[in-house]
Amino acid sequence: MTNAIAADLTLQRLKALSDEKRVRILTQLAGGERCVCDLTDALDAGQSLLSFHLKTLKDAGLVTDRRAGRWVHYSLKAGALADLEDFLRSIREASIPAPAGEACCD
Amino acid sequence: MTNAIAADLTLQRLKALSDEKRVRILTQLAGGERCVCDLTDALDAGQSLLSFHLKTLKDAGLVTDRRAGRWVHYSLKAGALADLEDFLRSIREASIPAPAGEACCD
DNA sequence: CTGGCGCATCAACGGAAATTGATGCCGGCT
DNA sequence: AGCCGGCATCAATTTCCGTTGATGCGCCAG
Known part of the structure; x- marks a missing residue:
């Protein structure tokens, strides 16, 4: 049943990958x-808009953020991608x- | 630039995987x-509703259909999943x- | 040939997500 | 201290997508 939680996380990550801009963000990262x-x-x-998409990716655990002065640097979490694979x-x-010859619903 | 077409197909497949019911369909298949x-x-x-989701998966090339009498049997295309991986x-x-110590946008 | 079953398609509705502009917070510079 | 630049958050709008019920098509059984 803890598998249901993992399934939710996987689904959340798949949803996060369903947007073109977010995929492009990952390729950039x-x-x-x-x-x-x-x-x-x-x-x-x-x-x-970017901040919104980055939050989506971050909530899905696909990226991480790191503060450096007044900038926030984002990088991707390779482990999350490996999990999806x-x-x-x-x-x-x-x-x-x-x-082969399979029977159906009759 | 033919790569852009492949990118569109990949994105289409990722969109197809962004719905819980469609993912469950794949696990069933x-x-x-x-x-x-x-x-x-x-x-x-x-x-x-199922017919709608199956069409989405079929358009993305993730599943195939096969007529058998008045039934239509669906099966998944392993190659498409491998491409996503x-x-x-x-x-x-x-x-x-x-x-390391990376400079940003200044 | 006619009735019924499996499935696809269509129009309409509702809700969720993407986009935009305004505002606030925080950290560095002078 | 005061100003400015980078980023997050918020409310409002629009656009998109999942869902539903009705309808149409093709196929098998009678």
């Missing part, structure tokens, strides 16, 4: 730490390839 | 082929672990 001002420049989006793989590996 | 009537029973959802891994492996 793959190149290393970025502050919000870097991302507003790279994604051509308002600062308020494991989740997808668990579904894929459980997959039954050939169905 | 991991156990083998299922017709819509099986899924309505397993997910306790209306037939119309590769996408996530490409971001994760490009990730730079330690930032």
Whole structure:
């Protein structure tokens, strides 16, 4: 039953990845730490909007923030991505390839 | 720039995975082929709703359908899941672990 | 050929999420 | 101390998506 909590977290992370801007943020963070001002420049989006998306990613545990003076640097959490890969793989590996002649609902 | 098309497909697949019912459908299909009537029973959802979600998954290339008489059997495409895993891994492996003392936007 | 079943499609509704602009907080500079 | 720049938060708006019920199509059984 603690698995239900993990399932919720996985779903939350999948939701966080369902937006183009957030995916682009992650690809930017793959190149290393970025502050919000870097991302507003790279994604051509308002600062308020970026802050909102970063909060979404942070709540999903996909990124981490680090204060440095008046800047906040964001970086991605590789472990969260690895967990998602494991989740997808668990579904894929459980997959039954050939169905043969299967009966249905009659 | 053909990469932009692939990126759109990846994003479409991530959007398809951002709904709980659709994820549950995939976990069901991991156990083998299922017709819509099986899924309505397993997910306790209306037939119309299931058909809608299955279309979303099908458009994303995550599942395939096969007609058998008056039934339509759905099964998941393992290759699409593997592609998503590769996408996530490409971001994760490009990730730079330690930032050291990085300058920002001044 | 006709009735019934499985499924897809459509229009309409409601709610959640994305976007925007304004405002507040915090830390550094002079 | 006072000002300014980087960022978070808030309220309001719009846009998008999940959900529902009704309808239509194709297929098998009688």
